Amino acid sequence: MKTLFVFLILILSIRHVVAFEIKGQLQPGGLIHAQLEPGSSATLNGTRLSVSEDGLLVFGFGRDASVDQVLEIKEPDGSIKRQKLTLQKRNYKVQKIYGLPKNKVIPPIAQRERIASERRLISTTRNKKTNRRDFLGGFSWPVKGRISGVFGSQRILNGVPRSPHYGLDIAAPEGTPVLAASSGVISLAHENMFFTGKTILIDHGFGVSTIYVHLSEISVEVGQSVERGQLVGQVGMTGRATGPHLHWGLSWGQVRLDPQLVVPPMIN
Numbered sequence: 001m002k003t004l005f006v007f008l009i010l011i012l013s014i015r016h017v018v019a020f021e022i023k024g025q026l027q028p029g030g031l032i033h034a035q036l037e038p039g040s041s042a043t044l045n046g047t048r049l050s051v052s053e054d055g056l057l058v059f060g061f062g063r064d065a066s067v068d069q070v071l072e073i074k075e076p077d078g079s080i081k082r083q084k085l086t087l088q089k090r091n092y093k094v095q096k097i098y099g100l101p102k103n104k105v106i107p108p109i110a111q112r113e114r115i116a117s118e119r120r121l122i123s124t125t126r127n128k129k130t131n132r133r134d135f136l137g138g139f140s141w142p143v144k145g146r147i148s149g150v151f152g153s154q155r156i157l158n159g160v161p162r163s164p165h166y167g168l169d170i171a172a173p174e175g176t177p178v179l180a181a182s183s184g185v186i187s188l189a190h191e192n193m194f195f196t197g198k199t200i201l202i203d204h205g206f207g208v209s210t211i212y213v214h215l216s217e218i219s220v221e222v223g224q225s226v227e228r229g230q231l232v233g234q235v236g237m238t239g240r241a242t243g244p245h246l247h248w249g250l251s252w253g254q255v256r257l258d259p260q261l262v263v264p265p266m267i268n
């Protein structure tokens with residue numbers, strides 16, 4: 001009976017043949033790509049998405065993305081293909097952290113300008129769109145260890161609710177090698193940011209980037225190409241951290257994605 005049902009669904013869905021296949025995770029935090037006919041254009045919920053000349057479409061769903069999404073593709077011959085995407089619902093954890101130094105939870109006024117300029121720097125770096133396609137080669141764990149913080153969790157620091165946690169925290173001893181999660185080019189290497197300490201960003205193309213935070217050492221320079229699995233730094237606790245760990249983030253432009261969705265289950 002169940003098999004028959006699945007078969008029926010399959011037949012029904014074949015009737016609406018789509019000329020493109022969507023790859024990625026249909027859930028908040030998911031990174032999506034699709035190969036379209038060269039010369040196609042695309043919108044997501046009416047908002048224009050950029051498509052490369054040869055038809056590669058890349059986008060991501062943010063933490064609070066609505067469950068119902070509509071992707072519309074206009075092909076070069078003018079035909080329009082509409083596809084409803086239903087995202088899997090996600091619930092996020094609430095994480096309480098106590099004992100952080102007061103000046104790191106509520107930044108001192110004297111540091112506000114510095115913090116704002118560091119935010120701008122990270123933000124403009126994430127906005128850069130290059131035609132690299134490194135992310136298509138996949139991602140691997142930059143460090144292996146206990147997951148001490150997940151994507152999307154609401155943090156309560158010293159009892160004060162803060163903005164959600166957009167990265168993945170992997171606890172590991174100070175000095176543990178940090179490896180590039182995917183090939184790319186180093187787009188930022190900063191020695192001392194207020195919140196994130198020694199910080200690296202890698203551009204994987206089409207607005208997809210990864211960030212590596214709280215490092216004790218940086219072993220790369222801006223503009224340097226790196227291969228997936230190449231050493232880029234070492235685990236530390238610089239910036240705002242209570243212990244040595246890697247805060248690892250994945251973004252599409254300014255949209256923060258869940259890095260855990262792009263890697264296989266961790267095997268130590």
Ligand SMILES: [Zn+2]
Pocket residue numbers: 149165167168169246247248
């Ligand atoms: Zn973190």
